[in-house]
Amino acid sequence: MNVDARGLRVVGRLVTRALANQMFLVDAVYLYMVKNERLRDVADRIGISVHWIRHEVYTIISLAGSYVYAARVVEMVYDKVRKIEPIVDPLDTDTRFKWVNAVCRICNEHLSYASARAHIDRRHRDIVATHVARIVMAL
Numbered sequence: 001m002n003v004d005a006r007g008l009r010v011v012g013r014l015v016t017r018a019l020a021n022q023m024f025l026v027d028a029v030y031l032y033m034v035k036n037e038r039l040r041d042v043a044d045r046i047g048i049s050v051h052w053i054r055h056e057v058y059t060i061i062s063l064a065g066s067y068v069y070a071a072r073v074v075e076m077v078y079d080k081v082r083k084i085e086p087i088v089d090p091l092d093t094d095t096r097f098k099w100v101n102a103v104c105r106i107c108n109e110h111l112s113y114a115s116a117r118a119h120i121d122r123r124h125r126d127i128v129a130t131h132v133a134r135i136v137m138a139l
């Protein structure tokens, strides 16, 4: 299956989460959209709120243009995204957020959980693009 421009945006989103050391959101999206597990069960197992998962799922659907296409893209790339080494190192842990403060391995900037994804999108777009291209070419 070819991945179109919308599909590439989905892959980019998943790659960014992986690089930001927020892989549990990638897992949550996969379990909910591909494995069709109940939102509540996924939230309980991973230890984050239903709201967080729903927000991530909605974002991915809006990038893809449809639920079905989003789920297909997630299914195709999940194993490869799962192997990505994060570039964000947490400095602490938190039961709800998993971590609160972190440092970027590339530029040593201190990041919060909330700022990590935007930091990668803004400053390390080239790393995201490299992973996306590698993943899509291997499909």
Ligand SMILES: [Zn+2]
Residues within 6 Å of the ligand: 104, 105, 106, 107, 108, 109, 119, 123, 124
């Ligand atoms: Zn950085």
